[in-house]
Each structure stands twice: as structure tokens, then as C-alpha cells.
Amino acid sequence: MNSVIVKVMPRKFGGILVTLLALTLTAMGIVAAGPTASAADGETNTFIGLRWRTYADTPGEACNPEQRGKPAGKIAFYLTFEGKSQKTGKTENFKSKYFIKKINYCEEMKIPLGKEMKNIRGTDTYTDISEPKQVHWYVDGEAFPARANGPATLKKEGDIYWISLVQQANQDVNNTKLTGMIAPWHEGKLQVAASYDVQEQGKARKHYDSENTSVPHFEGVFDFEAGKKFSMLTLPDREGEKVLQWLTPATGRFEIWNEYVGKDKEFFLKAQFLDPEVAAAPYYKLNVTGNDLDGWEIELVSKLQKKEYQAKKAVPFKIERRANAKLAKGTEQIVQQGVMGAEVTPTLRYFYLADNGAEQLVKDEANGDTVKTAPKTQIVEYGTAEKPAVRPNKTEKTAPRLEETGVNSWSVLAASITSLAAGSVLLLARRRNG
Numbered sequence: 001m002n003s004v005i006v007k008v009m010p011r012k013f014g015g016i017l018v019t020l021l022a023l024t025l026t027a028m029g030i031v032a033a034g035p036t037a038s039a040a041d042g043e044t045n046t047f048i049g050l051r052w053r054t055y056a057d058t059p060g061e062a063c064n065p066e067q068r069g070k071p072a073g074k075i076a077f078y079l080t081f082e083g084k085s086q087k088t089g090k091t092e093n094f095k096s097k098y099f100i101k102k103i104n105y106c107e108e109m110k111i112p113l114g115k116e117m118k119n120i121r122g123t124d125t126y127t128d129i130s131e132p133k134q135v136h137w138y139v140d141g142e143a144f145p146a147r148a149n150g151p152a153t154l155k156k157e158g159d160i161y162w163i164s165l166v167q168q169a170n171q172d173v174n175n176t177k178l179t180g181m182i183a184p185w186h187e188g189k190l191q192v193a194a195s196y197d198v199q200e201q202g203k204a205r206k207h208y209d210s211e212n213t214s215v216p217h218f219e220g221v222f223d224f225e226a227g228k229k230f231s232m233l234t235l236p237d238r239e240g241e242k243v244l245q246w247l248t249p250a251t252g253r254f255e256i257w258n259e260y261v262g263k264d265k266e267f268f269l270k271a272q273f274l275d276p277e278v279a280a281a282p283y284y285k286l287n288v289t290g291n292d293l294d295g296w297e298i299e300l301v302s303k304l305q306k307k308e309y310q311a312k313k314a315v316p317f318k319i320e321r322r323a324n325a326k327l328a329k330g331t332e333q334i335v336q337q338g339v340m341g342a343e344v345t346p347t348l349r350y351f352y353l354a355d356n357g358a359e360q361l362v363k364d365e366a367n368g369d370t371v372k373t374a375p376k377t378q379i380v381e382y383g384t385a386e387k388p389a390v391r392p393n394k395t396e397k398t399a400p401r402l403e404e405t406g407v408n409s410w411s412v413l414a415a416s417i418t419s420l421a422a423g424s425v426l427l428l429a430r431r432r433n434g
């Protein structure tokens with residue numbers, strides 16, 4: 001099975017469908033042309049059928065039975081026929097108009113082919129139309145966000161040419177959610193790159209790449225906003241090119257579908273910030289939930305918090321020293337007590353809580369004008385007066401001391417006089433009595 005990366009080129013003329021979808025396509029499968037349908041009334045009895053692929057070796061369908069009947073998007077294809085040109089009258093090969101059909105999971109659809117058909121540009125009409133020779137199809141992720149793909153082969157069963165469909169991995173991001181707050185300095189930097197890992201049955205999980213060198217990575221970039229919904233196929237890449245929307249299934253290239261029987265492949269959506277500063281911030285985390293059947297949700301969990309407080313800064317007071325001639329030299333006294341000043345600034349603090357509950361500072365920034373209180377100077381006086389010399393008193397005699405005993409001699413003299421006086425008094429008393 002061959003494949004192509006389909007690119008849409010706008011045209012200035014042609015039918016409405018051509019204006020939207022004019023393409024350069026390569027055939028994806030060829031089936032031998034059948035005989036020209038020529039009923040008696042000139043109408044064809046040929047149908048194009050869309051049905052979900054079945055497997056001879058594994059019973060079941062290539063879609064999720066639980067999604068039976070639910071919309072699977074739109075599919076667009078055109079066919080190559082042989083027919084008679086109304087312009088030239090010649091029988092020639094031509095490409096049909098686009099068939100654009102809404103399809104539901106696990107359901108079949110039959111599309112009748114009319115007796116007349118315009119070509120892909122709407123410039124000619126053909127009659128006497130043969131059975132289809134080739135089918136060319138694609139799923140434009142932007143115009144036709146289908147989740148059904150299939151090989152572009154036609155399998156004839158009676159008057160029906162069947163195109164087999166398989167279930168494409170769901171490329172939808174159903175919702176983006178923001179929990180917490182974003183730092184003001186990171187606004188406008190929340191670009192997220194989304195890509196896939198794929199795991200096939202019995203194999204290790206690996207990054208989903210393409211062997212097509214022109215589109216080496218299946219990755220899309222979007223600006224994170226809460227409540228956003230989109231399809232991965234509509235995203236531009238890092239260079240701004242919308243290459244993903246033109247992807248077609250292929251062996252060895254972008255196999256972006258899931259053959260549901262046996263859950264052949266499982267896809268895992270990955271998301272990461274492009275900005276290195278944002279990616280390194282420990283308070284941001286991108287959580288991806290969902291699956292390749294129901295779609296995805298991407299949640300940006302931020303642990304960043306903020307609070308207002310008054311940041312206070314003490315301003316030391318000055319000390320002024322003054323001489324005082326009335327104070328003795330070497331002494332000081334405080335005549336005015338100093339008072340500390342202050343600067344108070346309204347501040348926003350950005351922080352987050354670590355796993356142990358500790359507050360981790362991220363950034364402080366002023367949130368208003370600073371109120372300043374001036375400090376009061378402390379005044380200290382110091383003495384400059386000299387101390388008077390200390391001189392001995394001349395009238396004061398120093399009492400001698402007995403060398404042997406260390407007793408003051410004046411004390412001994414006083415005791416002697418007292419003893420003498422007592423003796424005299426006693427002598428006088430005896431004479432009187434005698």
C-alpha cells in the first residue's frame with residue numbers, strides 16, 4: 001500500500017469543493033477497471049461503499065464496538081473513471097469531484113454513482129461513466145477531522161466497490177485545564193509541544209516518529225489556555241507549518257490509526273513546555289489524562305501562590321558625641337536616647353510549598369510605595385574636666401605604730417592617761433576617808 005503526505009493548494013477558480021480542497025495527490029491503490037456500466041435507461045448501478053475493515057484471522061471489527069453509531073468525522077475521496085466528455089465528445093480518463101461524507105463508527109454506507117459526473121475542477125461533465133478505476137482519499141485534520149482512516153483500495157462485491165476503514169487514534173484534546181496560578185513573568189511563554197509515544201502489542205513504548213524525512217516528528221505546538229479544545233492534526237509545528245493536518249496513513253510512515261481488534265496499538269499523548277525557564281520551574285507540572293479512543297485532557301497544575309505582606313527594614317540611628325567641660329574626663333552620659341527608624345514596603349511574595357510543607361520563596365516584588373520613618377539621633381556627652389590632685393592634711397598627724405605588735409601608739413598613750421586619772425581619783429578618795 002502506497003501513501004502520501006497531502007498538501008492543499010488554494011485555486012482561484014473551479015467548484016466550491018475545489019476551492020477548498022484542490023490537491024496534488026498520488027494514487028494509493030489501483031484496481032483494474034471494470035466494464036462500463038450501461039443500463040437501458042443510461043443510469044449506472046454502481047455504488048461506492050464505506051465499511052469497517054474485518055479480519056479473516058481475528059474475528060471482529062476495526063473499530064471500538066462501544067462507539068458504534070457515534071460520529072467518526074468526515075472522509076473525503078475522489079475516484080478515477082473513464083467517461084465521455086461533453087466538451088470534446090471523446091472518451092477519456094477523468095478525476096471525479098470530491099465525495100465528502102460524514103461517517104459513524106462501525107456502520108456501513110453506500111454511495112450511488114449517477115449517470116453524469118463533473119470532473120474534479122468542475123470544468124467538464126462526463127457521461128457513459130465506467131466503473132471506478134482508482135480511489136484517492138485523505139483525511140484533512142482541519143477541514144475533516146475524521147478518526148477513521150483506511151487503505152485506498154477498492155474491493156468489488158457485486159455492484160459495490162468497498163473502501164475499508166480502520167479506527168484512527170483519537171487526536172482530539174477535549175479540554176485544557178489550569179489549576180493554580182501562573183507567574184506574571186511567565187505570561188505569554190506557555191507554549192506546549194504535544195507529541196506521542198506508541199506501544200504496539202508485545203513491544204516497548206517508544207517515541208512516535210515518521211520515516212518520512214520531510215516530516216520527521218509527529219509534534220504540534222499550542223499556547224496553553226484553560227478550556228481550550230483542538231485536534232492534534234490542526235496544530236502547527238515549531239516552525240509554524242501545519243504539516244500534521246495533511247497526514248495520511250501508511251506503512252512505515254504516519255500510522256496514526258488503531259486497528260481496534262486486539263488493540264493493536266496504544267498511543268500516549270505527551271506534553272512539555274518549550275520555554276526552558278518555564279519547563280525548569282519546580283512549581284509547574286503538565287498532567288495528561290485520557291486515551292486514544294476517547295481523546296485527551298491536558299492539565300497545567302501550578303503550586304505557585306502569592307500573598308501580600310509588609311516588608312520592614314530597620315534603619316539604624318546615628319550617634320552624636322558632644323564634649324562637656326563640667327563632666328570629669330573619662331566619664332560619659334546619654335542626654336538623648338536614639339530611636340531606630342524603619343522602611344515599610346507593601347510586598348507581593350510568590351512562593352510554593354515543598355513536599356514537606358516548607359514555604360519555598362520564588363520572588364518578592366514591591367506592591368506600593370515605601371513609607372519611611374526617620375531614625376532619632378542618640379546624643380552622648382563625654383567629660384573633659386581634669387580631676388584635682390589629692391594632697392595630705394598637714395594638721396593631721398600620723399599615729400606611730402608599735403613595730404612589734406602593730407598597735408597604734410596613740411591608743412597606748414590614751415590608755416595610759418586614762419589609767420593615771422583613775423589612779424589619782426582612787427588616791428584622793430582614800431585620803432578623804434582617812
